[in-house]
Amino acid sequence: MFQNKSEYDRSVNSFSPEGRLFQVEYAIEAIKLGSTALAIQVAEGVLLAVEKRITSTLLEPASIDKIMQIDTHIGAAMSGLSADGRSLVETARVETTNHRFNYGEAMTVETCTQAICNVCLKFGDSKSKMSRPYGVALLVAGVDEEGPALFHTDPSGAYVRVQVKAVGAASDGAQTALNEEYNKSMRRGEVEDLAAKTLKAVMEDAVTPTNIEFAWVDAGTRVFHAYTPAEVEVILARLAAQPAAE
Amino acid sequence: MLTPAVAPIEAKKKEWSPYTDNGGTTLAIAGPDYAIVAADTRLSNGYSISCRDVTKLAQLTQHCVIGTAGMQADRAVFHKLLRTRVDYFKYKYGKTITPTALAQMIANILYGHRFFPYYCFNVVGGLDAQGHGVVFSYDAVGSYQALPYATTGSGAQLLEPLLDSHIAQRNRTQKNPPMSKDEAIAFVKNAMASVSERDIHTGDFLEIAVITREGTQIITREADGVERIKLGFD
């Protein structure tokens, strides 16, 4: 079709002769430019933690939202183009609300993730509003009747269930650190410490209560809770008090 | 004043009504570890009995049964619709719909037809996540409520006080413990037989769906090889 192989990346819905969709792959690349986000699922619940890049002292940190609530029992952390993330979270909110209207019960985390991924695929055709893939990865965390659950979605619309996941600029380093220390019987405090420690290790700036964001979905209450800067400060203080690693 | 020479032409001929009531009575009871949904099988057409053997029950999931009185044609379509919605739920969400979720869905469907309602008066019985019996009762436009027992249809007025007395037992000085499954089945047979004595639209055969953890057993269907429960006399 095209004379030159490099031309195949111009269309969002044409496969290259090697069977690749370049625009989707580029979208996945875009996530690696985003600030780091990580999620840890244990028996007690699921923790979401993100780095916020405060590019200027004149920027109001609270106006950057990288963790968003979807329903009372589900939240999502994002990395990549946060405008795309907001848009996906919005559709997820509509889906979970509709589910409550239709069936009088909460949507499961997996179905919610699936609803997000359905939207991820709707690009490129003339009917859809989106003309390109969504350049964002989401970590969808929640608790449903089956217990805590954590899913990772990417721009291809694929989703996988994970225990721990790091996405964004420092995902490789963060993922290695998490894999090393994670075990599924960790308590909430330990999970918080692990997340804070990992962010601290991979972030360029020093961690402060305003440049990181935490959220927890509790397995017992099934309620999503976004941490206030004061609550984050407690975690950071605890971290500072711990003896430095070997 | 002049009187008109010709009587004014009648404004409009009475329109044909797309509704008909085929009668019948449904009954549902929520027990501690069971639920029962029962209905007669008579199909009435005015004072005639069109057919003695038309079911009013539909088993929607392993643990949920709906019973519908009212118009038979609407019921057939409504049950068909519910069956497809239950199947679709399973495809979409990867799990069987719970009776509680189904109850809300039914209300939405009925209300969706608010301005051309299904002439269906439903009771839904099933087991919740804890294995306790649940019963929901509806009007034709989707008003619904969870209740310990419910009855709809042509014999509901006769049945309701009997259920109040035997199940709710609000005005009894000496209260009996909740009925066991077998006691409830016996009670349902007696209660429906009583209704068929006085309501001409109720009778012929009785079908009882008994829902327990193990699943749903429908008593009286010939296919099960169980003897049919005959209401009243030949």
Place this chain on the structure above:
Amino acid sequence: MDAPITRTLEPINTGTSVVGITYKDGVLIASDTLVSYGSLSRFRSIQRLVSIGPCLIGASGDYSDFQHITDLLTQKVDEASFHQDGFQYTAPELFEYLCRVMYERRSKVNPYWNRVVMAGSKQGKPFLGCVDLYGTHYASPTVATGYGEQLAQPILRKEWHPDMSLEEAHALLEKCMRVLLYRDCYTINKVQFARIGLDGQTTIEPPAPLTGTRWEAPLTITLP
């Protein structure tokens, strides 16, 4: 300008009762050959029993609606045979389709003003169903429409049994037609029988007058 919406607000040319029963080897149905125009006996030799593919249908109610239903079902059956893949609808399948058609029209508040009886076979057993203008439907070994529901159905229910011979079935329906001839004033003494065997073979008998009716003054006869 658009033409005004027209619909059947009342039936015009009407047929009266159709009765039917299953017997050992199939289904037998009967009706008279009268189509009335109000209380006028307008068309006295109209066949109201029709064979369509795997089934036999008959109807009371508006005759033009019945003709239209006949066309619909014939189309359905023909369409299936045009494919030449050996597929053909069974009577219960066609009955389900007819029920949907009747219900669809009632839902448009524009019904086919009929009560249709359909006969055929289902998995080697006789099938006899009935659907009305509301879409109300049921299958039953004895079926009667119109006045037949009041006058013939009780007789049928009392005397029908599953292993009736054709002769017994014929005699039973004749008896019903006689009762209807006596009491239903929209009947005529020219009746037609039609049957469909379990093999799908249909036989529509030529119309004939009912025999055995008695019209002497009541005081002069002694009923058996």
